[in-house]
Amino acid sequence: MQGLLQLVQSPLIATRPSRYCALSATAATVLVVDRHTTDIINCVVPLLDLYDENIATVEHVEDQRAGDANFEAIYFVTPRPHIVDCVIADFNRPKPLYAAAHLFFISALDDKLFDRLTASKAKPFLRCLTEIFVDFFPVESHLFSFRENHSFYTLYNPDCRSILDKEVARIANRLLSVCVTLGENPVIRHYRPLHVTRESKTISYKIAALLQAHLDEHVKLNEHWPPAGSRGRAVLFVLDRSVDPVAPLLHEFTFQAMVNDLLNIHDGKKYSYTLKGPNGPEEKTSVFDEKDKIWTDIRHLHMREAIDRLMADFNNFCAENTNFTAKDKATNLNDMRDMLAELPQFQETRDQFSLHLSMSQESMNLFEQKKLPVVGMFEQDCATGLDTNGKTPHGLVEQIIELLDDPALSQRDKLRLLMLHTTHRNGIIEDDLSKMIQHAGLSNIDTQILRNLDLLGVPTIKKWGDKSKRSPQKRNKSTEEDAYELSRFQPVLKSVLEDHIRGHLDVEMFPYIKEAPQENSGVVTGGSLRSARPTWAKSRTSTHEARPRMIVFMAGGAVYSESRACYDISKAHGRDVFFGSNEMLTPESFLHRLGKSRAPRASLNLPCDQPILRPAALTILPPPKHPEPSYKPPVLPQPASAASPPTLQSQNTGSSASSSKSKGLGFHRSKSKNGSVDANADGQDADKKKHKKFGLFK
Numbered sequence: 001m002q003g004l005l006q007l008v009q010s011p012l013i014a015t016r017p018s019r020y021c022a023l024s025a026t027a028a029t030v031l032v033v034d035r036h037t038t039d040i041i042n043c044v045v046p047l048l049d050l051y052d053e054n055i056a057t058v059e060h061v062e063d064q065r066a067g068d069a070n071f072e073a074i075y076f077v078t079p080r081p082h083i084v085d086c087v088i089a090d091f092n093r094p095k096p097l098y099a100a101a102h103l104f105f106i107s108a109l110d111d112k113l114f115d116r117l118t119a120s121k122a123k124p125f126l127r128c129l130t131e132i133f134v135d136f137f138p139v140e141s142h143l144f145s146f147r148e149n150h151s152f153y154t155l156y157n158p159d160c161r162s163i164l165d166k167e168v169a170r171i172a173n174r175l176l177s178v179c180v181t182l183g184e185n186p187v188i189r190h191y192r193p194l195h196v197t198r199e200s201k202t203i204s205y206k207i208a209a210l211l212q213a214h215l216d217e218h219v220k221l222n223e224h225w226p227p228a229g230s231r232g233r234a235v236l237f238v239l240d241r242s243v244d245p246v247a248p249l250l251h252e253f254t255f256q257a258m259v260n261d262l263l264n265i266h267d268g269k270k271y272s273y274t275l276k277g278p279n280g281p282e283e284k285t286s287v288f289d290e291k292d293k294i295w296t297d298i299r300h301l302h303m304r305e306a307i308d309r310l311m312a313d314f315n316n317f318c319a320e321n322t323n324f325t326a327k328d329k330a331t332n333l334n335d336m337r338d339m340l341a342e343l344p345q346f347q348e349t350r351d352q353f354s355l356h357l358s359m360s361q362e363s364m365n366l367f368e369q370k371k372l373p374v375v376g377m378f379e380q381d382c383a384t385g386l387d388t389n390g391k392t393p394h395g396l397v398e399q400i401i402e403l404l405d406d407p408a409l410s411q412r413d414k415l416r417l418l419m420l421h422t423t424h425r426n427g428i429i430e431d432d433l434s435k436m437i438q439h440a441g442l443s444n445i446d447t448q449i450l451r452n453l454d455l456l457g458v459p460t461i462k463k464w465g466d467k468s469k470r471s472p473q474k475r476n477k478s479t480e481e482d483a484y485e486l487s488r489f490q491p492v493l494k495s496v497l498e499d500h501i502r503g504h505l506d507v508e509m510f511p512y513i514k515e516a517p518q519e520n521s522g523v524v525t526g527g528s529l530r531s532a533r534p535t536w537a538k539s540r541t542s543t544h545e546a547r548p549r550m551i552v553f554m555a556g557g558a559v560y561s562e563s564r565a566c567y568d569i570s571k572a573h574g575r576d577v578f579f580g581s582n583e584m585l586t587p588e589s590f591l592h593r594l595g596k597s598r599a600p601r602a603s604l605n606l607p608c609d610q611p612i613l614r615p616a617a618l619t620i621l622p623p624p625k626h627p628e629p630s631y632k633p634p635v636l637p638q639p640a641s642a643a644s645p646p647t648l649q650s651q652n653t654g655s656s657a658s659s660s661k662s663k664g665l666g667f668h669r670s671k672s673k674n675g676s677v678d679a680n681a682d683g684q685d686a687d688k689k690k691h692k693k694f695g696l697f698k
Helices: 004-013 035-044 047-052 081-089 111-118 151-156 158-182 199-221 255-262 293-298 303-320 333-340 347-369 372-384 396-404 411-424 430-440 444-456 477-482 492-502 560-573 587-595 656-663
Strands: 029-033 055-060 072-077 100-105 126-131 137-140 143-145 187-190 235-240 270-277 280-287 550-555 577-581
Touching: 004 035, 004 137, 004 158, 029 035, 035 072, 035 137, 047 055, 072 081, 081 111, 111 126, 151 158, 151 199, 151 587, 158 199, 158 235, 158 550, 158 577, 187 199, 199 235, 199 550, 235 492, 255 303, 255 347, 255 560, 270 333, 270 347, 280 347, 293 303, 293 347, 303 333, 303 347, 333 347, 347 372, 372 396, 372 411, 396 411, 396 430, 411 430, 411 444, 411 587, 430 444, 444 587, 492 550, 492 560, 550 560, 560 577
Parallel strands: 029 055, 029 072, 072 100, 100 126, 143 577, 187 235, 235 550, 550 577
Antiparallel strands: 137 143, 270 280
């Protein structure tokens, strides 16, 4: 079973020119990248592996370079105007920088940019041009991100309405990369909130409809895609953050989510700590990723289970190591820390155990300092709408007043508690809310964060006499005994996937973009929607390849509890579940995004509002006369009424995929018999020279 890291790595390693042309397999080449593609490479391919593929050096296309005409160059770049101009500039000079160019774009190349490239002086040097569709970041084997920390604003901020369609188009284009990489032309379902009037209610639909148009066009232009296989057709869910505003607010007590909430973790994988060494304290900064087996073993375990696993694994290591006697055994985290200091000769093992030990200890210290046993119990009652006995909780108002008055709690934790209480009650009477804000001592900024919940469909104010509350979360009595009291809540996403697998998912709230598939989607029962430590059925890894995959995209940011839920579903039902979002949120970053969601657009410093600085590689040339292609928003069909799921037929969009391409959504490209781009054929219609698949310049 290949994960995203391997699937993205394959085309990167496969870009060796010797695989596509007459260049010798032993000939060294130069790899030319841009800022964005450098980050993608760093996600999946260690630099040493590239050198093993006869890459002589790595250079940045935006920078001035000396070049070497003895080498051919592989360009792994973004299809943007200034990047294409940099490629042209490398050969539009008396002495070209390289002997030839092999161009690999990470997403679809605009027709105008293709024409600009093939009409330039770079044309005689072009040996191949292809789109390899890897414009996303594989974070884990089944988790991807777009690393877009601005998307929450462009999707939900009312002052960004004019650029919403442009943001939707960018998301749909990048989701196409995910689907192409996975080799899936999925059935698409999207979230459609019912009885909601907020402006952002169609976000999921817009992304899903545009992605469907891209997929239809990709299938039309690539007759052998998707590749044939024994597994059924995948299902892709397009959701947005409003589907579950509770999950980002809760204190989660599984290892990965807890450390990202409580500790200063950079980019979800880097942590600085103090290591107790044989010569005294040592300052360390470590990275934990898919190569760290300890991390992959414990990241989805409840913290208590993770600590037990850490100590068990460490004691097993000690038992196998002759440096320790049979009596040496760690019974707690402090014992483990002392024994690790005696392992200087096993530096890699020592550092790995020390990293996770340090995160565990610091998390548990904060667990007590922040009074999370009490805070967490209140949060769970609000989030689930049920107490530990499965009954409607009573006395929540008295409890929250006591918690808000507690000086030991931080302002951020008080804000989260009040937001969860407001969500549970479907809003609070204005006077009561003002009194609670005073009890908590919240600042104006914190108060604005709370009130901005309405942008996600959560009413913050209710009228007198309105006693409505959110519906309590479903209970699964068969596995209730396995649930931790502080981990009773499960993300809405988990219920969505479980209900889909069982064939019970509401088609009004989660309609299909096209008609629902006739074939059985692979209904499997078992597993729990509520337990933080479910008892799995017997191993089903052998069936992963045969069962239809599920792909989930959460627009506006996702949280680690949702990622864990997808892994849980995958393990419980024996099918791959791939999960991704614009960015991975922590509770702190979620509050930060929400707090600026009514700020003026000019104050947000959005990437689309920043000028594109002229790259240093172009300073020797006059500015290009070609303006950046203007964006024209696609014309999407209106969502169907809530009475029935929308279908392309009923929306008269059966041929919209091809017509939409004239609106800036992609290509009009046809293939020659050998599937190549003939860049030297003059006098032919441009559309007949272009195609979506791999192309060689002859």
